[in-house]
Amino acid sequence: IDRGTCTEPSVALLLHKALVQDREDQQFSDFSVTVDEVEFKCHRLVLSTRSGFFRSLLTSGMKETTEGKATLQSISSDVFAIVLKWIYEGEANLSEENVIDVLFAADQLDVQSLVSQCQYLLMQNLSLENCIRFYHTSKVFNHKELEEKSWKILLENFDCVCISDEFYTLNTDEILSVVSDPRLNTRSEDVVIESILRWVHFDAGQVSDNQEIEKNKKAEGDKHHAPIHPKSGEIGAFVQGNGSAEPAIDPANHDRSDTAAKCGFFGDCKLAETEGLTTSTDYVDLKNHQPRLERLADVLEASRYLLVSGNCVWQTLACDPLVQADRRCRAIQEEIIRYKTRLDSHQSALLSAAENRWPGYLRDVLISHTNDKLYYINFRLSHKWQEINLDCPVKGMQCLVYFDSNIYVTGVKKQVHVYTPINMKWLTLTSAEHESVQTLAMLPVGNELVAVHTSGNGSYIVERLSIQSVGPAKWLQVGEFLMRGMEVASITNIGPKLIVFWRQPGQNCVSIECFDLIQRKSFFLPDQLTVSSSLATFKHGDDVFALQENGSLWRISLLQSQPYLSLKHELCLWNFHRAVAGAILARGILMVFETSTESRENAEAQAEARISLENVFTEIEFIKSSPAQKSYLHSVLYLNHLNQYP
Structure with missing residues (x-):
């Protein structure tokens, strides 16, 4: 007879069947576990092999080892019976009603194979009705996949989940996380x-x-x-x-x-x-x-x-x-x-509490324009300018306004066209005039557009246009600026008060003039800015900020009496020349648009980005723009305008 190893493949199965049968016959059991006054006869070898808890208990030398019995608390007899069946037979009658209780018991008894099986069952049975309960369970057991999937179901089906009983079990931190999440679908x-x-x-x-x-x-x-x-x-x-x-x-x-x-x-x-x-x-x-x-x-x-x-x-x-x-x-x-x-203020800044959530069909974007095209940045995704698919009819665009969900553009002959998302088409608000003029600024003020145009007599004309009139509208003159040999650096407004920044060639300063649209009077501020070849303005609440190329940031606030404005230097954001083309606040971040970038060390650039102004902005982001771009505004557009779909 050749020497060799003989095997009996069925021995493991026979031993398994014998142990299961003996648990019922209780002929050779050597340990008992009492749960809820119900006694379970078991085998030390099986318990210590399958359960880390019992392995530690039975090798600890405690009285349970010598007495051959143990009593468990905080586990029901029904749940322990399920766990014990898994320990002996590798089977468990799990359901949505008992799986969480079994999971807690399996974790307490350190039966990791059953823990994994319960977690798998939770993943397979996630629903609107149990997602919050399963989310809380995942946090206890640090099951990241279950946690993320439960949270996703909650966010995607918020309108249904929020009326369930389980919604009230969310704690304060969790409810804060839910309502602040941009992915919340409602x-x-x-x-x-x-x-x-x-x-x-x-x-x-x-x-x-x-x-x-x-x-x-x-x-x-x-x-x-x-x-x-x-x-x-x-x-x-x-x-x-x-x-x-x-x-x-x-x-x-x-x-x-x-x-x-x-x-x-x-x-x-x-x-x-x-x-x-x-x-x-x-x-x-x-x-x-x-x-x-x-x-x-x-x-x-x-x-x-x-x-x-x-x-x-x-x-x-x-x-x-x-x-x-x-x-x-x-x-x-x-x-x-x-x-x-105050719909006229919506284009000047994007507030966190006004940002549309991601699952919807609206996107908050920053828009700008050149002579014949409109561009946008979805700053949640990238800082790259992309063309807006609106087929703007105006060639030679001079100014851009976003007001009450509509986009207004004006051309070289003072014609104004408006894009209405409801109709998804451009409408003519005013027809073109015979002579070409330069429109230096067009601003929403109340329920009107106010524009500053050049004139043939060496002055700038201030005109207003009703945007809620029925039928064709017409520009109406409300005032006039004398040029005085100066050129306009920038124009903005605080409510009905226009603010004009004048730059005079050869002088080392920038003058500020306030024109009151109600009183139709203008006043110069006694204080002046230092000279600047480029100047950008942005708004925060009832204040206007002026940002110069050298990094100087100035705050302009309203006063009750003449000259109705005050000027204050806030801080210096950088100390070198930067070609600033525009600026806007978005979610507490100051977005600065520059037409060229200078080479700087990374550490220096990061230090600039960390500069903040209390209650105004927490950081700065710099965005590269084309020298041909103008009018940097906040806008809300439909995804189909952006060639994007949910």
Whole structure:
């Protein structure tokens, strides 16, 4: 007989079957585990082989080892039975209802193969109903793939998830992350605001009532959400005015300016009937009863609150007692009203709270133009200029304006064309005149366009154009600038006050003139800028900033009396010559457009980018532009205009 090794392939299977059978017969078991007063007979060898917890326990020399028994806490007998079946047979009856409990038990008992199986099952069964619960589970077990997938489902299906019970289990940091994420997909920012308020008002007895209301609203045909608040009396008991607190905004009596009415902000709004909302002076007591209220303003600020509708302002925020009891929340509401009623300011800066979210069909971009083409930068993606697919009819474009979702351009004969996204075509606002003129600036002021044109008599003409008139519009003269041998370096405005920067050849200064469009009078500022061959202006709130080629940054603010403007040097951003063509604020970043770049060390360039101005910008980004480009503005365009699709 040849020498060799003999094998019996079925021995492992036979041993496995014997162990499983003996767990039922309990003839040779040598260890017992008690869970919820239920005793499970087991084998030390099997437990120590399959479970890190039992391996440590059975080799520790503790009394459980000598007594041959152990009692487990924080695990139910049903769950332990599932774990034990996996330990012996490699099988487990897992379902969506028990998988999380089994996962926690498997992790506690260090049965890693079962942990992996539970995590796999969670990945396969993610849904709108469980994504938040599974997200929290993934955080506990540091399962990055499950965490990312759960978060993605939450963001992509926010409008459905936000009305589920699980939405109320998000903590403050998580709700902040959700509402601030640009990937959040919602049909309206109103939905986000209303979900925040439900989350703040939440208590255990409210969920079913709120969900029933949501179902009823869905049945009505996806109408605009109405605010959902606690039952009558639950919050009102804590909101009592005694005359010393600031009054809440009364939606029925709040002043609505002509500008607000004209811009259509209130056109979609039906005021809710309220019974004299007041604020509570005992704010600490209110926060004790509503602990999430302390972070309400933070969560609202993290949203895109400037994109909400008039209904959301007047029916939701103005009628919510917790919003009206918080000074910062009321300030947010007032900021929304200012933003919605000052459409002429939207082109001058992109505010974080007004940036459209990525899943939608709108993109916030920076736009510019040459004589015959329009360009944009999607600064979220790159700093490369690309042509806008709009087929602009104006050749020899001189100025560009973005106002109330429309783009206005003017040509060499003062003709103005407007692109309306709704019609997706260009319309003629004014026809071309006979003589060619140079348009130095065209600015939105209120509900009009104001332009500065050259004239044949050595002066600059100030004209206004109504952009809401029916039928053909016409430029109307409102003032005149005398040239005085000077040339215009830049023109901007603060509301109805035009600001003209004059540069006189041979003089080492830049003069600033203010022209009041209402009084039709002009005044020169006593202070002057240092000489500069290039000058760019940008806006922040009610202030205008002037940026010179040498890096000097100046702030121009309004005064109540003549000359109505003040000039202050803020700081120097760099100390060498830079060909500055334009500047604009976007999400707290100062975007500087330059027509040429100088060679600098990387460390020096990085130091420049880190320069900040408190409450204005946190960093600087430099963007290369063509010398032929003009009018750097913020705009909102549809993806099809940008040759992009979601």
